[in-house]
Amino acid sequence: MGKILMKGNEAIGEAAIRAGCLNYFAYPITPQSEVAEYLSWRMPEVGGVFLQGESEVAVGYMLFGAAGAGERVFTTSSSPGISLMSEAISYIAAAQLPAVFVNIIRGGPGLGGILPSQGDYFQATKGGGHGDYRLLVMAPASVQETAEMVMQAFPLAEKYRNPVMILGDGLIGQMMEPVEFPDHLRTAPSNKDEWASSGMSTRGSSRRNLVKSLFLDPETLNNQNLLLKAKYDRMKREEVRYEGYNLQGDYRVLIVSYGTMSRVCRTAVDNLKAQGLEVGLLRPQTLFPFPERAIREAAGKSTCRAVISIEMSMGQMVEDVERSVRGIRSVHWYGKCGGDVPTPEEIMEVVRDLDDGGCQTPGCICDKE
Amino acid sequence: MAHQHHIDTERCKGCGLCVAVCPKQVLDIAETVNTRGYFPAYQARPEDCVRCALCCTMCPDVAITITECDSAPSGAC
Amino acid sequence: MAKTFTKPRSLSDQYTHYCPGCTHGVIHRLVAETIDELGVMERTVGIAPVGCAVLAYNYFNCDFQEAAHGRAPAMATGIKRVRPDLVVFTYQGDGDLASIGMGEIVHAANRGEKFTTIFVNNAVYGMTGGQMAPTTMPGQRTTTSPAGRDVQQVGMPIKVAELLAALQTPAFISRQTVIDPKSIRKAKQAIRRAFEYQVAGRCFSLVEVLSTCPTNWGKTPLEAVDWVRDTMLPYYPLGDLKTPED
Numbered sequence: 001m002g003k004i005l006m007k008g009n010e011a012i013g014e015a016a017i018r019a020g021c022l023n024y025f026a027y028p029i030t031p032q033s034e035v036a037e038y039l040s041w042r043m044p045e046v047g048g049v050f051l052q053g054e055s056e057v058a059v060g061y062m063l064f065g066a067a068g069a070g071e072r073v074f075t076t077s078s079s080p081g082i083s084l085m086s087e088a089i090s091y092i093a094a095a096q097l098p099a100v101f102v103n104i105i106r107g108g109p110g111l112g113g114i115l116p117s118q119g120d121y122f123q124a125t126k127g128g129g130h131g132d133y134r135l136l137v138m139a140p141a142s143v144q145e146t147a148e149m150v151m152q153a154f155p156l157a158e159k160y161r162n163p164v165m166i167l168g169d170g171l172i173g174q175m176m177e178p179v180e181f182p183d184h185l186r187t188a189p190s191n192k193d194e195w196a197s198s199g200m201s202t203r204g205s206s207r208r209n210l211v212k213s214l215f216l217d218p219e220t221l222n223n224q225n226l227l228l229k230a231k232y233d234r235m236k237r238e239e240v241r242y243e244g245y246n247l248q249g250d251y252r253v254l255i256v257s258y259g260t261m262s263r264v265c266r267t268a269v270d271n272l273k274a275q276g277l278e279v280g281l282l283r284p285q286t287l288f289p290f291p292e293r294a295i296r297e298a299a300g301k302s303t304c305r306a307v308i309s310i311e312m313s314m315g316q317m318v319e320d321v322e323r324s325v326r327g328i329r330s331v332h333w334y335g336k337c338g339g340d341v342p343t344p345e346e347i348m349e350v351v352r353d354l355d356d357g358g359c360q361t362p363g364c365i366c367d368k369e
Numbered sequence: 370m371a372h373q374h375h376i377d378t379e380r381c382k383g384c385g386l387c388v389a390v391c392p393k394q395v396l397d398i399a400e401t402v403n404t405r406g407y408f409p410a411y412q413a414r415p416e417d418c419v420r421c422a423l424c425c426t427m428c429p430d431v432a433i434t435i436t437e438c439d440s441a442p443s444g445a446c
Numbered sequence: 447m448a449k450t451f452t453k454p455r456s457l458s459d460q461y462t463h464y465c466p467g468c469t470h471g472v473i474h475r476l477v478a479e480t481i482d483e484l485g486v487m488e489r490t491v492g493i494a495p496v497g498c499a500v501l502a503y504n505y506f507n508c509d510f511q512e513a514a515h516g517r518a519p520a521m522a523t524g525i526k527r528v529r530p531d532l533v534v535f536t537y538q539g540d541g542d543l544a545s546i547g548m549g550e551i552v553h554a555a556n557r558g559e560k561f562t563t564i565f566v567n568n569a570v571y572g573m574t575g576g577q578m579a580p581t582t583m584p585g586q587r588t589t590t591s592p593a594g595r596d597v598q599q600v601g602m603p604i605k606v607a608e609l610l611a612a613l614q615t616p617a618f619i620s621r622q623t624v625i626d627p628k629s630i631r632k633a634k635q636a637i638r639r640a641f642e643y644q645v646a647g648r649c650f651s652l653v654e655v656l657s658t659c660p661t662n663w664g665k666t667p668l669e670a671v672d673w674v675r676d677t678m679l680p681y682y683p684l685g686d687l688k689t690p691e692d
């Protein structure tokens with residue numbers, strides 16, 4: 001089937017179905033309620049399960065129950081909703097269950113706003129819930145990429161038996177773009193007989209399965225954490241994805257930016273290039289695992305004088321960028337998060353200042369005094 | 370067909386609920402402690418036991434069972 | 447007529463961690479007997495709460511999931527929706543169900559989710575050391591109501607069975623106790639009926655069971671049984687409060 005024009009939120013719902021996930025539990029919250037509206041009629045069409053829970057807290061545990069029973073399942077929400085699900089996400093990671101969470105970020109903190117933001121970077125990548133767990137976090141920059149990442153999330157969640165998060169924002173959810181759902185991204189669910197509480201007769205087994213996360217014995221709990229850590233270390237080896245733009249040029253400044261924000265930066269890079277200023281752009285597609293080595297190598301280019309993280313937040317990813325660059329170049333931040341997406345012109349001005357050697361951004365990470 | 374009344378003295382926690390519900394006052398709490406530090410119940414007057422299973426019903430730990438056995442009706446299987 | 451009595455197959459051999467005289471053990475047995483009698487162990491999934499019964503999964507031989515505090519009804523909803531063929535039950539205490547998990551149980555019941563909840567009401571938070579629960583009696587001393595529950599400060603104990611029975615969606619809601627063989631037999635009938643409604647795909651079912659907590663009540667097992675009879679029963683009347691036939 002060819003490309004169709006679809007709102008991001010609806011594409012998310014369709015993508016899950018096309019990936020082979022027929023179970024969706026959710027709670028309304030702007031700016032992503034359209035996913036639930038879409039699936040409320042689409043899921044029954046394909047014989048799937050659609051249920052609106054009484055709260056995001058409950059929805060998080062509906063996912064736990066369904067995933068624990070061995071079925072593919074996903075939900076979508078936005079920032080405050082993801083905060084409420086964070087305990088369940090920790091439990092799902094601890095019990096090693098595959099589940100997919102989509103966060104269409106809105107302005108925060110608190111009730112914040114309903115316009116796009118990237119203010120949940122820390123929550124997604126540094127753990128919004130308790131304990132030593134990580135989420136595999138993918139950040140799409142278009143409706144097409146969102147659809148593909150949603151489809152890829154299910155086999156990844158099953159490969160690692162861990163929750164996977166798609167980190168979008170209000171723009172991606174609300175805008176319409178042409179999209180298609182590649183058949184090769186439809187996958188069969190992996191076998192879960194070894195661990196799922198799917199019913200002994202379902203597995204033809206006399207051995208019952210127990211899905212839990214309580215380990216009162218300290219050594220057992222430590223081993224459990226080491227087992228989870230091994231998975232996260234493996235993600236760092238096998239799942240890092242990023243996209244370079246104009247990285248072959250002799251760029252004087254390297255921008256690191258993801259999602260919607262990176263698209264604006266792309267325009268700024270083109271405009272500056274036309275004005276004779278070479279700028280490189282590295283777009284992380286996975287936020288965990290973070291493309292540390294790629295950023296360090298790109299920053300190390302001889303012509304590059306400064307690195308800047310441009311994000312719709314008060315500077316979160318910039319900390320990971322600084323950690324990756326390890327001091328070989330100065331690292332800066334620019335961003336706004338009220339919901340106004342910075343314009344190409346703003347980006348161009350910030351980058352020119354950097355090129356002239358002066359960072360004009362108040363509160364930038366670079367002023368260490 | 371005789372019925373064998375049995376108290377698993379390791380499983381019993383000596384809570385005394387069975388002793389209280391026995392209509393024939395057959396049961397009592399032992400003087401000797403089990404390996405887990407409890408003084409289990411036992412049949413002080415087994416001959417009075419009518420195998421009504423009220424003690425089994427009341428026991429929170431399923432420590433008391435009554436099973437059929439084919440030997441003498443006195444219940445000493 | 448002499449009876450036989452053996453441990454139900456669905457109940458494991460493991461010694462329980464429950465305190466001497468705690469009637470959780472009786473309730474476990476009634477659930478396990480029901481599962482045996484209905485022959486559904488191989489397609490049953492139990493959900494353990496957070497509280498004394500968190501280790502319930504060690505005492506049953508069927509598939510189990512361990513819930514976060516109060517969330518068992520949401521997990522049961524998730525399982526039952528994606529696998530309606532499974533027999534699903536939650537086993538929860540009063541802190542778990544009536545305090546942090548009140549939202550979940552009310553909405554699961556109101557949606558008419560086809561699973562069964564065994565709600566053990568022992569008027570305190572047991573596992574954490576006897577704190578006041580939503581079901582703590584007026585004037586009852588607990589580790590967080592040392593002068594006794596002050597209904598002026600924290601309100602009256604919540605009658606969960608009545609509260610859920612007021613919902614309009616058909617359900618089977620019963621309150622029982624397990625303080626003597628007669629009440630145990632009646633509790634068994636209610637639990638059996640609850641599971642039968644589930645197996646028939648009929649409605650949501652919940653059995654509230656008044657249970658003892660000798661340790662945290664500071665009573666002997668026998669005194670605890672009497673306290674349920676003398677203090678709890680008048681406030682929490684027994685019986686089937688609601689049936690789908692109503």
